[in-house]
Amino acid sequence: MQGIWTTERIRAAEDRLLAVTPDGELMRRAAFGLAVHAAEMLAEHTGSVSGRRVTLLVGSGNNGGDALWAGAFLRRRNVAVSAILLKPERAHGPGLAALKRSGGKIVSLEDGPQWISRADLVVDGIVGISARGSLRPDAAALLGHVGSPVLAVDLPSGVDPDTGAVDGPAVVADRTVTFGALKPVHALAPASCGEVFLVDIGLRLTDPDLQRLDTADVAAAWPVPGPDDDKYSQGVVGIAAGSATYPGAAVLAAGAAVRATSGLVRYAGHAADVVRGQWPEIIATGSVTDAGRVQAWVVGPGIGTGNEGRDVLRFVLGRGVPVCADADATTIIARSPDVLDARDPGTPLVLTPHAGEFERLMGAPPGADRVAAARSAARKYDAVVLLKGHCTVIAAPDGRALVNTPRGSWLATAGSGDVLSGLVGALLASGLDPWLAAGAATHVHSLAGSLAADGAPTSASGILAAVPDAIRSVRSLTS
Numbered sequence: 001m002q003g004i005w006t007t008e009r010i011r012a013a014e015d016r017l018l019a020v021t022p023d024g025e026l027m028r029r030a031a032f033g034l035a036v037h038a039a040e041m042l043a044e045h046t047g048s049v050s051g052r053r054v055t056l057l058v059g060s061g062n063n064g065g066d067a068l069w070a071g072a073f074l075r076r077r078n079v080a081v082s083a084i085l086l087k088p089e090r091a092h093g094p095g096l097a098a099l100k101r102s103g104g105k106i107v108s109l110e111d112g113p114q115w116i117s118r119a120d121l122v123v124d125g126i127v128g129i130s131a132r133g134s135l136r137p138d139a140a141a142l143l144g145h146v147g148s149p150v151l152a153v154d155l156p157s158g159v160d161p162d163t164g165a166v167d168g169p170a171v172v173a174d175r176t177v178t179f180g181a182l183k184p185v186h187a188l189a190p191a192s193c194g195e196v197f198l199v200d201i202g203l204r205l206t207d208p209d210l211q212r213l214d215t216a217d218v219a220a221a222w223p224v225p226g227p228d229d230d231k232y233s234q235g236v237v238g239i240a241a242g243s244a245t246y247p248g249a250a251v252l253a254a255g256a257a258v259r260a261t262s263g264l265v266r267y268a269g270h271a272a273d274v275v276r277g278q279w280p281e282i283i284a285t286g287s288v289t290d291a292g293r294v295q296a297w298v299v300g301p302g303i304g305t306g307n308e309g310r311d312v313l314r315f316v317l318g319r320g321v322p323v324c325a326d327a328d329a330t331t332i333i334a335r336s337p338d339v340l341d342a343r344d345p346g347t348p349l350v351l352t353p354h355a356g357e358f359e360r361l362m363g364a365p366p367g368a369d370r371v372a373a374a375r376s377a378a379r380k381y382d383a384v385v386l387l388k389g390h391c392t393v394i395a396a397p398d399g400r401a402l403v404n405t406p407r408g409s410w411l412a413t414a415g416s417g418d419v420l421s422g423l424v425g426a427l428l429a430s431g432l433d434p435w436l437a438a439g440a441a442t443h444v445h446s447l448a449g450s451l452a453a454d455g456a457p458t459s460a461s462g463i464l465a466a467v468p469d470a471i472r473s474v475r476s477l478t479s
């Protein structure tokens with residue numbers, strides 16, 4: 001697991017470390033790491049370091065200080081460094097002195113555009129973890145002249161450090177170099193951060209506010225059969241999805257369950273014939289009441305929001321096994337919360353809303369702070385809430401929160417959510433902790449999406465077909 005900490009926690013840890021570290025030492029550690037990355041980017045993009053031009057955008061705080069010190073380090077490699085000070089009277093004193101001593105050039109705001117447009121690399125040291133709101137107009141105007149790669153110091157300026165929200169002008173970086181620990185922005189705003197690198201400055205933090213699964217975590221969690229397993233022992237999943245008019249959701253969700261784990265998948269609903277035709281290994285029946293025993297249910301995709309759908313949902317909630325309630329099931333719960341009275345107390349429930357379904361469940365859209373939104377829904381429904389979107393957030397009722405950083409946006413295709421619900425259901429049936437099940441399923445789903453797409457649009461069927469490759473790729477680390 002990768003830990004992610006809020007800026008409040010980072011600042012407190014930095015204060016503790018600062019108290020026992022010589023003056024300026026932490027900033028020099030940060031700036032040295034930054035300079036190494038800047039040189040690497042220059043070499044990557046221009047083929048050389050010496051003689052290249054770097055322009056620093058320098059704000060009034062320590063973030064600007066990092067940039068200035070990095071500029072001084074780059075001078076040692078014969079890089080031509082210029083610094084545009086957004087607030088000259090409040091620029092970081094020791095950093096500014098170091099850059100001047102090293103032969104760096106200080107450029108006025110008026111001359112800034114021409115230096116930016118001639119640069120081989122622009123370093124964004126406008127604002128760091130103390131940022132509030134989007135960029136001020138003077139900084140925003142400078143960004144319009146950037147034509148080279150951008151390296152963000154700690155985080156891309158203008159993006160909210162704790163939520164990743166962008167609600168005005170903001171830097172879009174090719175690479176972000178952060179210090180000490182990952183902050184929420186790095187997981188929640190991948191399109192603004194570019195590639196993220198962590199420089200160790202000696203910060204030690206425990207008990208993260210937010211987590212991200214490593215490939216190794218997913219590999220360790222993913223259920224595989226052992227020598228003593230049979231088709232029942234690995235957990236049987238039941239899929240209550242689709243309708244006679246709309247069998248597609250059933251085929252996709254049931255197919256994902258087939259591909260996620262070995263063992264047995266049952267299907268119950270009006271698309272039984274179509275499902276059986278597509279997946280002969282599935283035991284399909286017309287109704288949940290005669291589906292037979294399962295260790296988890298997926299309910300919702302394509303079942304409709306009428307009385308029949310409500311009865312199906314009520315039935316599976318009362319079986320005493322974990323339930324993944326997706327799509328129409330979330331809408332039914334939002335409209336008729338009393339269906340949850342049927343839920344067998346203590347049995348896990350995973351809700352998988354997209355933003356629109358979330359608004360139905362909670363009466364308001366997720367808003368800028370998606371982690372807080374998912375957490376409050378998890379508390380309200382005493383359920384694991386998988387809030388879908390570009391960055392999917394998974395919160396448990398006890399406050400644990402995971403974020404899945406996407407690989408592009410290829411999953412934004414019709415039926416892709418149905419595939420995800422089948423994956424979640426299969427992992428629930430295998431007995432995984434529901435929060436981890438939702439996280440591991442989301443990880444493999446997004447990997448399957450990028451493998452299926454491989455640079456061109458794909459479809460839910462394509463994502464489904466790529467699930468085995470995604471699992472193979474995840475497991476290749478451990479085998």
Ligand SMILES: NC(=O)C1=CN([C@@H]2O[C@H](COP(=O)(O)OP(=O)(O)OC[C@H]3O[C@@H](n4cnc5c(N)ncnc54)[C@H](O)[C@@H]3O)[C@@H](O)[C@H]2O)[C@@H](O)CC1
Nearest residue numbers: 014026027030061062063127128129130131132134136154
């Ligand atoms: N404290 C430490 O031990 C370390 C801090 N480091 C750096 O220090 C940074 C934090 O420094 P500071 O706390 O001085 O704060 P920042 O540099 O993040 O911001 C400072 C000032 O920027 C202004 N500002 C806020 N929002 C703005 C906006 N939207 N547009 C323009 N200006 C805005 C405010 O006037 C604020 O005082 C980190 O992000 C990191 O880069 C690193 O050097 C590592 C060590």
Ligand SMILES: Nc1ncnc2c1ncn2[C@@H]1O[C@H](COP(=O)(O)OP(=O)(O)O)[C@@H](O)[C@H]1O
Nearest residue numbers: 354388389390406409411412414415416417418
């Ligand atoms: N822009 C995006 N980037 C990455 N993933 C996305 C994006 N938009 C949607 N997704 C993912 O695609 C899936 C869509 O699910 P859902 O909204 O239920 O669609 P459907 O009902 O068509 O299956 C979710 O896993 C969601 O997180």
Ligand SMILES: [K+]
Nearest residue numbers: 124127153155
């Ligand atoms: K920055």
